[in-house]
Amino acid sequence: MNEVRVLTPVGMLGGGFPPETITRGLALGADVIAVDGGSTDSGPYYLGSGTAKTAAAAVARDLRLLLRAAATAGIPLIVGSCGTSGTDSGVDWVAGITRDILAEEGLDLRVATIYSEQQATALKDYLDRDRVRPLPPAGALDPETLESCTHIVGMMGHEPIVAALRAGAQVVLAGRATDTAIAAAVPLMAGLPAGPVWHAAKIVECGGQCTTNPRAGGVLATIDATGFTIEPLDPDAACTPESVAAHMLYETVNPYTMREPAGTIEVSQARYRALDDRRVRVEGSRFETAAQHTIKLEGARITGYETMSFTAIRDPHILGQITVWAALLRRMITEWVGGTLGLGPEDYACDIRLYGYDAVLEEIDPATGPPREVGVMLLVNAPDQATATAVAKVANPLMLHLPTPDMDYLPSLAFATSPAEVERGAAYEFVLQHAVDVDSPTELFRIHLPEAEHA
């Protein structure tokens, strides 16, 4: 093929897009639909627990439109990072939704699933063979960290997706994949040059984010031998050289280079030129193939169990010395928890946040001045839920009645809910920022493709 048109309807499956996005993309001759199903952006909970951020109904609404389009146009549909974090449970979740829709719609498409979850024991072999590298700002990996994870995923490049398509898949539901790999797979299969392919894949990954109206819907990238052309699918939105170039800034550490499993995207020499008032031509992007293929790992583990309590203060007298009050609250909680539960600082941790005063930025907040009201959040983390809740319950009378040191009566503060305590369950943290040297781009991934029923 001399050119390949990649349709990305939205930045994340389940985010929603107007049906016209698809009609217009197909009319313009889309050769593949690629959509991301996840991200680490919303925190470690989703990977740690293996559950999705998106509602099943929202994913189903988007998938129904995409599956119909893929069947109508006879083009592949590729979904990456299924179920938010790309765990095996996330892939199975999206596969189940897909199966139901195909049955309801009477569609017959071959669906491949690609699993990217990793076992700590297998990764320890790579560690033993000195094949795991830290990525900034991480240090060396120890085996205990691998063992502590509830879920570990490897981020696939385009290669497992290409393998599934070559085997006959019409729909590919991938576990954790780089945001770019899903859009890069088909143009690379067509033999188009890696520089324009990867740069285009990076530009389309967030759907309309590279346009003048990020909420308007998706984009279409046409990749050829010398570069790519990008246009929004909403006729009222526009891509400008500035809006496209600026997308390289979005959620990237470095706006000029991005590492993929197979090499590095290099766009410092890229030129962005307006073809008309809504389409942009990009040339000069390069891709430097790496000597060593690497797979980045993501892992999350449980830090403990959390209970949250929330009260609020409106009394100007207390607000006038809110930091004194908060310091007293912290000291009293420590004393009461020690006296009542026999727990010391090593047994639990508390975070006291003064929303409306400095909760978000704390000591780096440039603003000063008295707040009008303050929401006081107490977040307790302990090795088990019962302990976390017990600490929060011991703190409850303090969060209701604690005065400032100069008051000779007990105020009653404004709890937001009854009961005041909310059990948050397990809390997680990301722990892996490491890459594995692999001999084959597909060795850490498992591709499942059922035989066609009506072959």
Next chain:
Amino acid sequence: MPETIADLAREVRSKNAGPFWITMEIFLRDDAGYALVADPAFLDTADIARLYRIDADTIAMFRIPELRVVKISFPRPVSQGSLRDRDIHAGQHHVPLAAFPLPSY
């Protein structure tokens, strides 16, 4: 009269760049504003280190004249989603940068 970086900018924003990094961008309105903010004598890694109470050696700064953008990236001081993380998407951390005073104020 403009008093802070925000007054010269179309947008100042911050966001996670993966679980372990924060990145921020200042989009300046015009070339004069860009020339001022992109000048290392006005804003450099030492200033960012002071604003965010982090180590200057960990900060990467990119000055991009064709977009009139100054971009700043550094490792997340608090692990994302941990007990002490009060900004899960790091989407409000641009505020100290936006409030950075211009010279002569």
